[in-house]
Amino acid sequence: MTPLAYFLHSAGPASGPVLALDWGLAALCLGVCIVIAGLLYMALRRKRRESATSDEALAQANVADEQGERTANRIVAVGTAISSALLLGALVAMLRVLAAVADPPREPALTVTVTAYDWWWKVTYRTPAGTSFDTANEIHIPTGEPVRIDLQSADVVHAFWVPALAGKTQAIPGQVNHQWFEADRPGIWRGQCTQFCGPQHAHMAMEVVAQTPADFARWLDAQRQPAAAAPGGAALRGEQLFDARCSGCHAVRGTPSSGAQAPDLTHLVSRRLIAAGTLANTPVNRLDWVEHAQQRKPESLMPDIALTPAEASDLGAWLDTLQ
Numbered sequence: 001m002t003p004l005a006y007f008l009h010s011a012g013p014a015s016g017p018v019l020a021l022d023w024g025l026a027a028l029c030l031g032v033c034i035v036i037a038g039l040l041y042m043a044l045r046r047k048r049r050e051s052a053t054s055d056e057a058l059a060q061a062n063v064a065d066e067q068g069e070r071t072a073n074r075i076v077a078v079g080t081a082i083s084s085a086l087l088l089g090a091l092v093a094m095l096r097v098l099a100a101v102a103d104p105p106r107e108p109a110l111t112v113t114v115t116a117y118d119w120w121w122k123v124t125y126r127t128p129a130g131t132s133f134d135t136a137n138e139i140h141i142p143t144g145e146p147v148r149i150d151l152q153s154a155d156v157v158h159a160f161w162v163p164a165l166a167g168k169t170q171a172i173p174g175q176v177n178h179q180w181f182e183a184d185r186p187g188i189w190r191g192q193c194t195q196f197c198g199p200q201h202a203h204m205a206m207e208v209v210a211q212t213p214a215d216f217a218r219w220l221d222a223q224r225q226p227a228a229a230a231p232g233g234a235a236l237r238g239e240q241l242f243d244a245r246c247s248g249c250h251a252v253r254g255t256p257s258s259g260a261q262a263p264d265l266t267h268l269v270s271r272r273l274i275a276a277g278t279l280a281n282t283p284v285n286r287l288d289w290v291e292h293a294q295q296r297k298p299e300s301l302m303p304d305i306a307l308t309p310a311e312a313s314d315l316g317a318w319l320d321t322l323q
C-alpha cells in the first residue's frame with residue numbers, strides 16, 4: 001500500500017465513521033466552493049448600468065437601486081440561512097461520529113501500553129500471568145478484537161496516530177490517555193507521531209501488525225521468552241560487547257542488561273523496521289545503524305558506536321540470534 005492509501009483507508013470500526021465524515025465534509029466544502037465561485041462569476045459578468053444622462057433615467061435608476069438592495073438583502077438572508085443549516089448539519093454529523101467511536105463495542109481483552117520517547121515508541125504487553133515485556137515501534141494485535149491503548153510519554157508531548165485504525169491521541173508527560181481500535185482483517189498499518197516533538201519527529205513512525213488470533217497468540221508466546229543463549233564463538237563475543245557497550249541503554253531479556261531508555265532488543269530480528277520506521281531491519285542496516293545512527297537519524301539519542309571490523313562482525317553475529 002502507498003502512504004496515501006494508508007491515510008485514506010479504514011481498517012476497523014474506530015476509523016470507519018471518521019473516514020466517512022472526512023469524505024462528507026470534503027464534499028460539502030467542495031460544493032460550497034463551487035457555488036461561491038459560480039456566484040462570484042455571475043456577479044463579475046453582470047453588466048454595469050450606463051451612467052444616467054437625463055432626470056428621468058436617474059429616477060428609474062434610483063428605483064432600480066432600491067429593488068436591487070431588497071434583492072441583495074434577500075440573497076444575504078437566504079445565504080446565511082443555508083450556511084447556518086449546513087454548518088449545523090456538519091456539527092450534528094461530527095458529534096454523532098464522536099459518540100460512535102468514543103467507546104469500544106465491548107470491553108477490550110487486550111490492553112497495550114505505548115510510551116512515546118524522543119523519537120521512538122515503547123510497547124508494553126502484560127501477560128495473563130501478571131508479568132510484562134517490552135518491544136518497540138511495532139504493535140501486534142489480534143483481528144476482530146477491540147484493543148485498548150494506554151498512552152503515555154517519557155519526555156515531551158507526542159501524539160499517536162494510526163489513520164487506518166483510529167483518530168489521533170496526545171501522549172502527555174505525567175498523564176495516561178486512552179485510545180481503542182480494532183482491525184477487521186490481518187494487515188500492517190503505519191502510524192506516526194503527529195505532534196511536533198523535536199528534530200526527528202518525522203522519523204517517529206510505528207506499525208500496527210494485525211494478525212489472526214492464532215498467529216497473534218504464537219507471536220505473544222515467542223515474544224515473552226527471553227533471548228536464546230548465545231551459541232558461542234562470534235555470537236558470544238558479540239554478547240560480551242553488548243554487555244559492555246550497549247546494555248546501559250538497551251535491555252535484552254536473558255542477559256544482565258537492564259537499560260530502559262532505549263528499545264528492548266530481545267527479539268530485535270522479529271521486527272520489520274528499526275529506528276522507528278527509519279530503516280528496513282536487515283543485518284547490514286542493523287550494523288550500519290549501530291555505527292552511523294547520527295547520520296541516519298541526526299540528534300537521535302543513540303550515539304554512533306565505533307567498532308573495529310572484527311567487533312562489527314561479532315556484534316552482527318549476536319544481533320542475528322535475537323530472533
Ligand code: HEC
Binds near residue numbers: 249
Ligand atoms: C546512550 C544510549 C544508547 C547506547 C549506548 C546504545 N543505544 Fe542503541 N538506541 C538508543 C536509542 C535511544 C535508540 C532509539 C533511537 C531512535 O529510534 O530514535 C536506539 C536504537 C537502537 C536500535 C534500533 C532498535 C529498533 O528496534 O528500532 C538498535 C538495533 C540498537 N540501538 C543497537 C545498539 C547496539 C548494538 C549498541 C551497542 C553497540 C547500542 N545500540 C548502544 C540508545 C543507545
Ligand SMILES: [Cu+2]
Binds near residue numbers: 158159197202204
Ligand atoms: Cu513527534
